Every structure is written in C-alpha cells, then in structure tokens.
Amino acid sequence: MATNKCLHLLRGRFRDQLRFCRHLTTQGPLFPGAQTTWTSDLTFVTASTYTPIPVYRVMDRKGAVIDATHEPPLPDTTLLKMYTDMRLLNTMDKILYESQRQGRISFYMTNFGEEAMHIGSAAALTAADVVYGQYREAGVLMWRGFTLQEFVDQCYGNRDDKGKGKQMPIHYGSKELNFVTISSPLGTQMPQAVGAAYALKGSGRVVICYYGDGAASEGDAHAAFNFAATLECPVILFCRNNGYAISTPVREQYRGDGIAARGPAYGVHTLRADGNDVLAMYNATKLAREYCVKEQKPVVIEAMGYRVGHHSTSDDSTAYRSQEEVDQWTSSDNPTVKFKTYLTNKGLWNEEKEKEFIKKARQDVMTAFVAGEKKPKPEWTECFEDVYKYMPEHIKQQMNQMKSHVEKYKEHYPVDEFA
Amino acid sequence: MALNKICTLCLRQNSRELRILNNLINKRNHFVYTADAESPVKGETTKLNMFQAINNALDSALQSDESALVFGEDVAFGGVFRCTIGLQAKYGPGRVFNTPLCEQGIVGFAIGAANMGSTAIAEIQFADYIFPAFDQLVNEAAKMRYRSGGQFDCGKLTVRAPCGAVGHGALYHSQSPEAYFAHTPGLKIVVPRGPIKAKGLLLACVRDPDPCLILEPKALYRAAVEEVPVADFVLPIGKADVLLKGEQVTLIGWGTQVHVLLEVAHLAKTQFNASCEVIDLVSILPWDRNTVCQSVKKTKRVLIAHEAPLTGGFGAEVAATIQEECFLHLEAPVARVTGFDTPFPHVFEPFYLPDKWRCLDAIRNLLDY
Numbered sequence: 001m002a003t004n005k006c007l008h009l010l011r012g013r014f015r016d017q018l019r020f021c022r023h024l025t026t027q028g029p030l031f032p033g034a035q036t037t038w039t040s041d042l043t044f045v046t047a048s049t050y051t052p053i054p055v056y057r058v059m060d061r062k063g064a065v066i067d068a069t070h071e072p073p074l075p076d077t078t079l080l081k082m083y084t085d086m087r088l089l090n091t092m093d094k095i096l097y098e099s100q101r102q103g104r105i106s107f108y109m110t111n112f113g114e115e116a117m118h119i120g121s122a123a124a125l126t127a128a129d130v131v132y133g134q135y136r137e138a139g140v141l142m143w144r145g146f147t148l149q150e151f152v153d154q155c156y157g158n159r160d161d162k163g164k165g166k167q168m169p170i171h172y173g174s175k176e177l178n179f180v181t182i183s184s185p186l187g188t189q190m191p192q193a194v195g196a197a198y199a200l201k202g203s204g205r206v207v208i209c210y211y212g213d214g215a216a217s218e219g220d221a222h223a224a225f226n227f228a229a230t231l232e233c234p235v236i237l238f239c240r241n242n243g244y245a246i247s248t249p250v251r252e253q254y255r256g257d258g259i260a261a262r263g264p265a266y267g268v269h270t271l272r273a274d275g276n277d278v279l280a281m282y283n284a285t286k287l288a289r290e291y292c293v294k295e296q297k298p299v300v301i302e303a304m305g306y307r308v309g310h311h312s313t314s315d316d317s318t319a320y321r322s323q324e325e326v327d328q329w330t331s332s333d334n335p336t337v338k339f340k341t342y343l344t345n346k347g348l349w350n351e352e353k354e355k356e357f358i359k360k361a362r363q364d365v366m367t368a369f370v371a372g373e374k375k376p377k378p379e380w381t382e383c384f385e386d387v388y389k390y391m392p393e394h395i396k397q398q399m400n401q402m403k404s405h406v407e408k409y410k411e412h413y414p415v416d417e418f419a
Numbered sequence: 420m421a422l423n424k425i426c427t428l429c430l431r432q433n434s435r436e437l438r439i440l441n442n443l444i445n446k447r448n449h450f451v452y453t454a455d456a457e458s459p460v461k462g463e464t465t466k467l468n469m470f471q472a473i474n475n476a477l478d479s480a481l482q483s484d485e486s487a488l489v490f491g492e493d494v495a496f497g498g499v500f501r502c503t504i505g506l507q508a509k510y511g512p513g514r515v516f517n518t519p520l521c522e523q524g525i526v527g528f529a530i531g532a533a534n535m536g537s538t539a540i541a542e543i544q545f546a547d548y549i550f551p552a553f554d555q556l557v558n559e560a561a562k563m564r565y566r567s568g569g570q571f572d573c574g575k576l577t578v579r580a581p582c583g584a585v586g587h588g589a590l591y592h593s594q595s596p597e598a599y600f601a602h603t604p605g606l607k608i609v610v611p612r613g614p615i616k617a618k619g620l621l622l623a624c625v626r627d628p629d630p631c632l633i634l635e636p637k638a639l640y641r642a643a644v645e646e647v648p649v650a651d652f653v654l655p656i657g658k659a660d661v662l663l664k665g666e667q668v669t670l671i672g673w674g675t676q677v678h679v680l681l682e683v684a685h686l687a688k689t690q691f692n693a694s695c696e697v698i699d700l701v702s703i704l705p706w707d708r709n710t711v712c713q714s715v716k717k718t719k720r721v722l723i724a725h726e727a728p729l730t731g732g733f734g735a736e737v738a739a740t741i742q743e744e745c746f747l748h749l750e751a752p753v754a755r756v757t758g759f760d761t762p763f764p765h766v767f768e769p770f771y772l773p774d775k776w777r778c779l780d781a782i783r784n785l786l787d788y
Contacts, residue, residue: 132531162568162570163567164569166567173568175570180534183559188555190527192528192534195527195533198528199536199539220523223524223527224524224527226519227518230518387565388564388628
C-alpha cells in the first residue's frame, strides 16, 4: 500500500528527473562528484604529473631586483620600517633567547630566517585585518605596534601581561592589534580563522592565518582548506614552510609538492613565494588580500624559507642538522641581509645607520627587559579568573579554600613574587 | 534529496498510519515519557515534540539575533532529526548552511565565528561523532578566555548533539559523552528532558557568555511532547529541577533517564510504599550541588542513574560530592545504576540500560541497608 502511494507520488512529481536519467547513456561523465571527461587510457596520475609550482620572487639571493615592474612602490618610510622592524625582531630574539639560557624566562622561540615572511605579509594587511598565528609570527605583532615591553611582560607573565600570566612565553595576543592569542596545539587556529573570516564576510576585512609546514599535516589544516573553499571565506591561509617541524624535515612531513599543491586540489587560489624576499612577501600578500576582499574567497600562500634558529630553547638543532647547512642559508640567502643590500642600493641605509640602530635597539630591549623582570606577577588568585565570564560558585569555593590554605602555609608559597 | 521529498510527501499523506506506528515504537522504549506538569513561563503554549521545540528555539535565535548562524552536516534540508527544518528557506543559505563532513572543522569554524561576535550554533550529527572535535572543544573553546587574559573568547559558541540510547543505536548512535566534557573547566553542558527544557536551555546556551554544549537525548525527539510556551524564554543553566518531592530516597538522573526514574518512583510507591524524590540534574557543568545535597540530607539515601558507563561516569562526581558534603547524613552508601563498562551494544541493549528494574532493585537495597 505504501509502495503504491510512493510510486504514484514519484510519477507525478519527478518526471523531469526520470527524463534526465535517460541521458546517462548519451554524454560525457555526468557524475555529481567531478566535472571532467572520459579516457580509455589507464595511467597513474603521480606527484610528477604536474610541474612543481614555481617560487615567485622579486629580488635575487643578493637583493637585486629582477623585474623592476614587480618592485612595490612603497614610500621610503615604509621600507625603512620594514627593515628596522626585522632588525629589532632579531635583537629582541637574541636577548630573550639568552635570557632563557640564563634561567630568567622559562622558554623562548626565535624567528631567525623568517623576518621577511612576518614583516612582508604584515605590511600588506590593514590594522583591521585579523591575525590567527601559530607561534613564530612575532614580527607580525611587532609591525602592528606590540611594544617591546608588552613582549617582555608576556614572557615574564607579570602583572602587566595582557594574558594575565596564564600561558608560557611567546603565547602573545592583543585585542587592540587584532592578533588572536596564540595557543600551543598546532593547526587549531586554521579552521578558527576560516570561521572568523566567514563572520567577517562583506566587512572589507580579511583574516590571515599563519601555520607551518608541520602544522599543515594536522587534520585541522585539511578542515580549514576545505571549509574555506566550500563556504567561500575571505581568509589568507599563509604557510611558513621553513623546512623543519622541530627535527622532522619536510621529506618526512609530506611527499607532494609542498603545501601549495594542496590549494588547487581543494579549489583554492594559491600562490607560492620566496619567504626570504620581503618584497615578494609583500606583493603576494597584497594580491591575496585584494582577491579575498573582491571575491570573498580564500587564498593559500606558501612562503618558502628556512628556519635558521632552533625550534625553541628546548631544542638543539645540531642534533639533526649540520651547522654547515644553517651557515649556508644564513650567508647565501638571508632575508635581512638581502633587504639591507636593496635599501643600501637605494641610498636609504648604510653601515653607520645600522650600527646606530642596533645599539639603540639593544638598549630599548634591555630597558624593557629589566623593567619586565622587576614587575611582580599578577595577584595569585588570578589563576581562578576568566574560566567563565562570571566566576561560578564551585570555583569561588575552591579559590576560598586555597586562600585559607595559603594564609596558613604562606612560607611554602612564593607569595612575595605576586602582587 | 529525492528520497526525502518522497518521504515528506508520503508522511503527510499517511499521518494516521504513522501515529499507529509511533505508538508501537513507543511501546518498545525502555521509558515512558512524562511531560512537565507546568510551564515555566506564563502565556500561550503549543503542542510540540522535542525536535519541533528545538526547531522553534533555533528559529527564535535566528530571528532575534542577526549574527546568528546555524550549521553542521545536513542542516540545510532540515537535519537528520528534523531540528533545522524550514530554517534555510526562512533565513537564507548565508545563515543556515551545510558544512563538509568534518567535526573538527565544524567546531573550529564555529569557534572562529564566535570569536568575531557571530552567534555560532553548530550541530554535530551524533554525539558519538563529537570526538574529532574534542581538541577544539577542550583545548580551544574551553580555554580561550582563560588563556588570553579575557581578550578573546568564544562565548557565542553553542554546540548541539543528539545523544543517548534510541533502542537500536548500538556503539555509535547511542553514546552519552557528558563525562568527558564535564572534566573540562570552561565549558557548560546541559541535557534537556523534554521539549520545554530543550527550548529554554538551547536559548539559554545561545545567549550564555560562555561556550555551551547541549546534548539532546534523541529518544525524546519524537516521544516527548509537551505544551511548549510560544514566547521566547530561557531556562537557567546550573540549576537542577526537583520533579517529584519525596522523603525516603533521592533519585538523580538527566535526559531520558529522568523519565525512567519518575516511573521507578511510582513503582516504589505502589510496590513497597517508598516515597522517592526525583531530581533532574539538567546541568552537568556547572552542576547544582546545593539542590542535590539539600535533598540527600533530607532523604539520607540516594541513587544516581545514567546510561553512560559506570567508571568515570558523571555519577561518580555526584557521588563523591555527596559523600563529602552529606557524609554524616547518609544511611546507606550512594548507589549508582548505570550502563556497564562496555561499549554500547546492539541486540543486548535491554540488558545494558539502567532500566527501571535495576533502579527499583537498587532502591530496595538502599532501604534495606
């Protein structure tokens, strides 16, 4: 009885679909899953079927512009800010890395080799664009105006830390600068950036999401690429391919043509550019941003580069790579050195300015450092705050219990270090 | 899609046959649904089942908040449980849309949208499939406000997932995963027992300033029918409901189990004249210790029942707290009747569930202790 009724309904309402079915024998593949042609040739499609995506660059390894039409017409002040921010980042990294070695901060990660990726991309965005980072993007924050004091305060987790002492060093975040607070789990920021971009559709703002060659292996990366494509989100998925994920070289991370080859596979416009070339980074990000705003669709950028420093202060990379390899990159394709050459050739920089700047940079970093070290931590009860917007009863109870305990056993707790 | 059109047309034309079918199905349930005695708010009501009430709540949320988005797998056509029927047609594909089949993507995406101030209401098709999103929920959503010093949060995130036994769901269509998430400070978790609670709690979650997880017992989607207030209303998160007042034993449960316990209370009364107090915990995180302890201090005997397995089940947390706070009041050890420490089986479901006979037996033991 039910079947008859169903068939009756079918005949009445679905005549068109039935007609369509007859066409299956007369045309090319009509499968919903792909728009393509037939073949009678049974051959593998392999990693080498497609030519590897070339790396876009503006300057050669020595800092000479190859095609002047690609030289971005940036004002001198911008070019100088780009360079000096790169060098300030180097200076801060050097001092803070050392301070961890001395036991003064608990942990640090440097950015050596990736200065151009940070500064070049940051310079092509607006302050209103939102940044989701992984952990090696301090240059982006620096470009936007995060102060040396703010960097140091977070590393010390003192009472002025915007993160209120909750996280390990380098887990920066700044609401004013639209830089979403870093979290340690890798790749989690990727689908979040895509969702954020969805929410910002039509606003004229874009989201940029930084991630590494290693993080790109996480399931969240796949999710991000696919959601960005299907839901058409104005997000730049910016991969810092620096050749290593801690000790794991890219050969052990993937076998395809890097991360860039994955973009088109998901239906996403993609660019691959020289991460050591700050002008290429700028141009690529600028083009990506324009596309995102105009089309409200995503772009994958793969910035090719090399991680000069160790993964972090917990890592000694001589355990898995040769010093020669590191020196080779540092000397023959150095993002800051080649940009310095570019600026020097333009008459905007020289050795004297370099000396002066580095001297001042060191002083400024040290001033912030000394001040940051002196500041007390937040009040220790802060550790019970911000679990929820309003503190629920059960957390209040636990806090009060601990207050009584600390009152009684004060001498066993570092209360003097806290406000 | 064509199949669904046939089904919809078919259903409309065969409502009488369906009603008979439904009654047969209901007889096979391990519970008898008891509607709420009164409405939590005054005013006009309409008879709705639980998926209709949820649909109504989502409609209200989308209506009242321009930034609200509803998304997940298959939500566009109405959802596998029909909770999102009509919403895409009404609010457009920009606000109500399908996502690719990827739970970690769904929740990650939802977090990001919430970061930017969009009210993100994400659906996970079955709670059994929420685990790919565990990292995003536990490491990201729950901790975002805390780790950023309050600069960023995803308070506007709500995740909905159908949970619990449905008669034939087996391992992967029956789970109650509340205990995994209860262990995560920063999340809020609620479980409705019927349409009124479902509407009020869902709207409360949507408007709560913290990320919320609402686990909807799928067995109640059709079986639970109530006169639901037409108006927009919220019910409190963190507050348990005493559904039946009693003197001798406190029975605590949530979701479908509440209805089992109400029936058990009735049986205990008729079979051995025991007066039971039945509490719907409603909220797993934060949970209402005061209401529970107040009751236990009065009755001195308590049974906690849940479908989820015994070890590490949320009953353990409630039991531990009860013995801490009410130790000298207790006349018997805290009893737990739960699913066994096995995965959720298929044909063996009648032996697995914390059914009324196991609960009744446990009450007898409590009284005889």
